[in-house]
Amino acid sequence: MGEDPVLRAAYRLCRRTTRAHDPGIYALIQLMPAILRPAGWALWAAASVLDDLADERGAEWAERSARVEAWTRALKHDLAAGTSTDPIRYALVDTAGRWRLDLSNLEGAMARARDDDHGLRLPDWAAWRAWSNEEIVPWVDQVRQLFEQAGAPMTLRLDRQADYEHFVDGAQLTDVLTDLSTDLADGHLLVPQEALEPFPGAEADLVQGRWSPAVAALVAELTALARRRVTRPAMTRGMHPGAATVLDTAAELMRAQLDAIDAAGPTLLKRAPRPSVVARVRVLGPARLRSALAWSLTPLTVPGPRPPVVGVRGPSPEAGGVAGLRPPPPHRDGVRPPQIAAHHMPCHVAVIMDGNGRWAEQRGLPRHEGHRVGTAVAHEMVYGALEIGLRHLTLYAFSTENWQRGTEEITTILAAFQRELDEGPLRDLDVRQRWSGRPDKLPEELVHALRREEHRTRDRTGLTLTICLNYGGRDEIARTAAALAQAAREGEVDPRLLGEDDFARHLPHPHMPDVDLLWRTGNEQRTSNFLPWHATYAELYFTPGYWPDNDRRDLWQAITEYSRRQRRHGAVPSSSPPPKTTVRPLAPDLTPGSR
Known part of the structure; x- marks a missing residue:
């Protein structure tokens, strides 16, 4: 931070904001090496500010959306300028430049904060996962970039990617259960319909704020699922011990949070439960000792002078922003593509x-x-x-x-x-x-x-x-079958009711079209x-x-x-000839391989 008193004050504000908004995240940042903590505060304070702007009580959705959009737009300007009059944005700009972070990956998370979740209904776990990943994964990836830049990468074993994805799912589900009372008061029910269906009446009871046997059974089921998701001990094997301590402690804190959710009963619909001080100390005490030892034995890379910053959707092509995108270069012979009707x-x-x-x-x-x-x-x-x-x-x-x-x-x-x-x-x-x-x-x-x-x-x-x-195609199908079997084992799907859609949702890229x-x-x-x-x-x-x-x-x-061609997908052929397509000539000779 150098001797800039304004910047030091900005980072202190980020520290206070993170601690007040999410004590659990603050505790995890304290397990990071000291040189990384200010960057962690800046990232999570920015996420907290956006979250507060999006959820501000008493304000209409259009007003809240406009405030998030204005903050995001101001950040783009500040990143290009390398400074800011807003202290939290100033700390974030400094963090991005100092640690060479590409903040363009946060674009989706910021857009998610801007969009309204009121009345949102997610049909299944796949849709829920896509929605939740837009919110949490980009911020977590920035923290992973920090560790990598410091020379202690939070490297995941290549065969543990599924564990990481499950861990993120569990973290988000824990957050949804914790904030259930607040979300319901704001008109949100961020539980997929697929999870609600086995518990008739639970959705109506939740919307009305009633604790019923169906709601109790639903919460118990979701809490157990979240606990299985965050319990991934193999995920940190082979990882740097300092980074592994951060992730392992995150899992322990979430399990303590899930214990508090289990114990809350009807009060879960009135206020957010929190683990006891004793439970937190039991987790964080040993973790602080382990992390201090790990970082004391690790030579870390201290960042040099801050270079020009890569922005969020800014003009730099490196940022991947819209303003920096270019059209494809023309063909060397100047030919243009044929004009084909959209439905063909x-x-x-x-x-x-x-x-x-x-x-x-x-x-x-x-x-x-x-x-x-x-x-x-x-x-x-x-x-x-x-x-x-x-x-x-x-x-x-x-x-x-x-x-x-x-x-x-x-x-x-x-x-x-x-x-x-x-x-x-x-x-x-x-x-x-x-x-x-x-x-x-x-x-x-x-x-x-x-x-x-x-x-x-x-x-x-x-x-x-x-x-x-x-x-390999057969390998992809075998891995999907294994993922589906694991989902059935964890109670996410009923093996007796499996269909093609269930299989497709467990493919490595479930949203890839045919x-x-x-x-x-x-x-x-x-x-x-x-x-x-x-x-x-x-x-x-x-x-x-x-x-x-x-x-x-x-x-x-x-x-x-x-x-x-006329595509039928197993239907009876049409008696009429296939529709004609208007195609503009491409070039004098387009026979494949003729050139």
Whole structure:
């Protein structure tokens, strides 16, 4: 903080705000190394201010929404200026610059704070999870960035990602149960309908503020579920002991909070329960000793001078903001995409990019040269997808079977992916990037880079680009079945009532739409274990040219072919011919592989 008395005062205010708003979070921040605590106070004080603005009693929703929007807009301005007249924003601006934090990931959380939850009804746990993750995950990710920048990363084991997700679910469910009285008074019932249905009458009783046997049974069920979710001891194995202490203590505090919820009975609908002082001391006393020892033995990175700050949706492309996004570059020949009626456009195109190695061998080049050129072609497809207005593009980049290739080729391919993520050639396009596949065997740095891009681009609304890396369709189905079995074991689903929708909700990407068009290059006609669940009704399109011989015009040609097909999904064929599609010519010759 240097000698700036205004900044020191700003951080002190953040400390007081965090302590008053959420003593549990404050206690956890005190377990962090001393150099990180001011940053933790700044982050949670900002979250608290937004929460208070969104929930201000006596104010209409439009007024509360406008105040959140004004605060968020002011933060963007302050980040660009590097300072602020508001003390909490000033501390947050300093934290972001000092620790090189990318605050663009907070955009969704800030938008969630602005939106009104009054009357919100969430149909199932999947919808609940999507809603809750918008609120909590971005702030938690900023704390993880802090640990990483300090040289003590809160690294999660690659095979424990599901534990982390369950832990976050449990934390949010604990928060919902704790704030039940306040939320009900404000017209919120933030429990999914799927959880309410087994307890007839519970919803009406809750809305009326009545404690009934149905409500008691519901609360007991949800409390038990939250307890199972936050109890994830394997999640911190192999983690730095200081960071592990923070997470383990968070779990213990939440279990103490759930004990208080269990003991509250009817008073749960009148006021928020809190653990006793004795319970808190029992948890925090040993934790403080463990964390102090861990940090005393850890050399930490102290931040240097504060550089210009990356903003929230600001003009910097690094921030991923709207103002910094650019249109895709035009095709070198100036061709434009065909005009295809919206109802004839596919929503989701999946591509098996086959033939890189054979393309290189045909030219007397090493196989990795084909993969290099193939990467440039993948960029072309993204440009073409953006130009034609495609919503989802999924690329099969590396399968679980590809590990059978030579070590040199595999190393080259994975290094190329790492370089691609580090250099970010698609970074300033309106592309939401996602990854599908297993983390096993992949370099840990590559997995972190893939997940970083997922988080950084999560709020973009243009093309959703899914890269299937170390992906296998049967493996995806097996993992989904395992997740469903675990959900049944924990009482989240009834095995006797399982249907396709239940299975789909437990897929790694449950909101991925079905594939409309599956295109494979390289003169092969098979689907090779690619998206078997999503591609059940996909139109298949095979072309002879190797992948490096294609560009965006071939994607447009594939979509044009799709627009001419009549899709029936098992229905009786129509007696009338398929509707005609008006297509503007692309170029003199669009035969795949002709160039």
